[in-house]
Amino acid sequence: MKSHKRHLKLKDYLVSGDSFELIYDASRELLYTHPKPEESKLSGYYPDTNYISHTNQKKSIFDFFYHVVRYVSVQRKLRLLKLYQPKQGALLDVGAGTGFFLRAAKKRGWTVTGIEPNLSAREIANSKAPNTVFDSSRLSRLTANSFDVITLWHVLEHLPNLDDDIKVIQKLLKPNGRIVVAVPNFKSFDAEYFKTFWAAYDVPRHLWHFSQPSISKVFSQVQMKLESSHPLVMDAYYVSLLSNKLKTGSLRILNSLWIGLLSNLKALKSGEYSSLIYVLKNKN
DSSP states (O other): OTTEEEEEEEEOTTTTOOEEEEEEETTTTEEEEESOOOGGGGGGGOOTTTOGGGOOOOOSHHHHHHHHHHHHHHHHHHHHHHHHOSSOOEEEEESOTTSHHHHHHHHTTOEEEEEOOOHHHHHHHHHHSTTOEEOGGGGGGSOTTOEEEEEEETOGGGOTTHHHHHHHHHHTEEEEEEEEEEEEBTTSHHHHHHGGGOTTTOTTTOOEEEOHHHHHHHHHTTTEEEEEEEEOTHHHHHHHHHHHHHHHSSOOHHHHHHHHHHHHHHHHHHOOOSEEEEEEEEOO
8 A cells, every 4th residue: 555654674672573564654644563463462572571561670770760750650640630630530541550550540539440451460450459450351341431531551552453442442431531642752853863773662562653643543533632732751761761772782871861851852842752641532
């Protein structure tokens, strides 16, 4: 198809070493990973010991930095949700990981439910917010129109069946509710700088790679529209650290901080931050 062109060729640095391509879909202004692993084999690309969002480990300076960024990010996310839902209601977090966000939301008065496919992460999450986090099969059994807010924090890029999954998720939302997603932005400066070593490509765990226009196009199929977007400025530093680790074997802390700063400074003019939060609502 003319609207689908090869963007980059890269490999899985974390687990398999397998090679993949990123294909640009001009009609939706996004990239997708090719070939896409069979859904039954995807879990093999998520080793519990190496995938940081599935553990609570703090063994290295990088782990420490991740947890600091996560804490700051969660507080900001909760403040953002309050802008759109001043009276805390029912919250669904898809891809809950180890439950750090859910626990914080529950403490703030939200009635929380989480979906997490990884067993180890789900067990940790339920130790923090007991009996609130379930496996993926529960998603299709939840009651329609029952959630005020549905969040997907760096999860949309992992969904095997993007269009179908969005339809399922949207049906769970109350008419005046919000879907809030955070995803990396492949048009950011740090993505351009690191190219095949940009950690946020993370193939094949990341099956989809979004630009800002692509979010509106993807959600328009379920009659939702973009209400607002918000930068995640700390992600530029975190991703640069991990990208340098992939590229050189070292975190190169000073260089990573410089590239992160440069990315954010350039984004002040271009709007192309390393990652962004998008708030979406129903059109009608």
